[in-house]
Amino acid sequence: MNAAAVGETLYLQRLARVRAQMHSQGIDALVVSVGFDLPFLIGYHAMPLERLTALVVTADRATLVVPRLEAPRVEHFASVFDLVPWNETDDPVAITAGLIGTAQCVAIGDQMWARFLVELLKHLAGRHFVRSVDVVGPLRIQKDAAEIAALVAAGAAADRVAAQLQSGAIALVGQTEARVSADISARLLAEGHDVVNFAIVAAGENASSPHHHAGARVIRHGDIVLCDFGGTMNGYCSDITRCVHIGEPTADIARAWSDLRRAQEAGVMAGRVGATCESVDTASRQVLTEAGWGEYFIHRTGHGIGMEAHEEPYMVSGNRLPIVHGHAFSVEPGIYLAGKWGMRLEDIVVATDDGPLRMNATPRELVIL
Secondary structure (H helix, E strand, O other): OOHHHHHHHHHHHHHHHHHHHHHOOOOOEEEEEOOOOHHHHHHHOOOOOOOOEEEOOOOOOEEEEEHHHHHHHHOOOOOOOOEEEOOOOOOOOOOOOOOOOOEEEEOOOOOHHHHHHHHHHHHHOOOEEEEEEEHHHHHOOOOOOHHHHHHHHHHHHHHHHHHHHHOOOOOOOOOOOHHHHHHHHHHHHOOOOOEEEEEEEHHHHHHHOOOOOOOOEEOOOOEEEEEEEEEOOOOOOOOEEEEEOOOOOOOOOHHHHEEEEEEEEHHHHOOOOOOEHHHHHHHHHHHHHHHOOOOHOOOOEEEEEEOOOOOOEEOOOOOOOOOOOOOEEEOEEEEEOOOOEEEEEEEEEEOOOOOEEEOOOOOOEEEEE
């Protein structure tokens, strides 16, 4: 079977599952625009333009409304969806409303621009609206074998860059954070990623800010250097965090890293089928709290990953969603001492019936360079 036929079969299956979800929830029409529900359902990733792109799914029809100048980018599977290109003088909102027709309960994509939704509401007075995440989310959250394979490949590519960091192949001392970030980004592309999503490089005191933006700070001897990076490869994301230390670490940093490794391992092992998402957070947080670092762990333990770098499920207190086979998520506890130093250790994990499967194998030691 050729790639086009495989894609056609995949999207027909996904739309069938979406329609089953719609039927079970009493939803008559689904409308998704920019974001990742669209490529998940039909393989087309819309550019975030001021021109409306919308996929309308009903019980018996799926139709993509797309600007005519964007239509050549669409791989059109005629058995999967109809294609309606619109001209500059057309009203795409009215076209979309016409496809929704008399549907009373309409699920709207979470990332549809407000400007289009506000205009659409004028055409659909008296209807009931819900979020598309309640329809598509349960399908996207549980990865199938092909999606897991894509995550494995993306994770391995990111691992190769992490190994270069740990080996000293990436110049650090005397370089700015921004220069190292650019170097890591180039290496992600060289290792097979199509897009770099982020490349956080934070040295010394800057590492105490979890999402620090790499800047002009020059890396020097005595620094801990936190590197958190990832990209998209064949439609699926990687995400990894490793830290290195320039010269021998102080006793408190060495102790903190030892505790952080134990916390991360506890979180990974907690991510088993049947456990709750919050149990992953609890497992990591308990280790750090008992070691005296609890107040310095200031974020959730993990986030889901797939077509998006951050998606459901979230490993955070209060999320009692049971983990099932195919849930993919990060486990990334951290310790952050404001104005002094910070550290984080992150792997991507997929829950399987045989236990947690790590997407990353790069050593988890605090490598000394």
